[in-house]
């Protein structure tokens with residue numbers, strides 16, 4: 001079973017970037033925990049600060065993988081292309097935001113992704129990624145059997 005984790009712009013700076021909002025740990029530290037949390041799941045991780053690269057990666061994994069965990073970061077609020085890419089692919093996508101976007105600026109309440117994703121998790125910190133993976137594995141029949 002293959003799960004892709006895709007992070008958008010500025011998420012390469014997790015742990016350094018606005019720690020009061022996004023926490024103190026790097027994404028690499030989170031990735032290290034995954035094999036023991038989800039044995040048997042093969043993970044790929046892709047991060048880009050460039051919108052088109054995120055679209056290309058969604059297309060690459062979107063017909064073959066079991067699930068995609070996507071944090072489009074600021075492109076959530078602006079990118080019709082990323083929303084269209086999610087609609088175009090076959091693999092289910094769970095949208096994740098570390099912060100509670102509904103408790104911040106007005107522009108963060110708009111998402112071009114949420115309506116195309118299976119579901120959205122926001123405001124639960126890095127734990128949101130773990131919960132998204134859990135759901136993707138479960139819906140593929142990999143848990144509770």
Ligand code: DQA
Pocket residue numbers: 009010011071072073074075076096097098099100101108
């Ligand atoms: C974010 C929320 C976005 O509004 C913001 O632009 C980000 C990160 C989050 O994970 O909370 O870069 O997606």
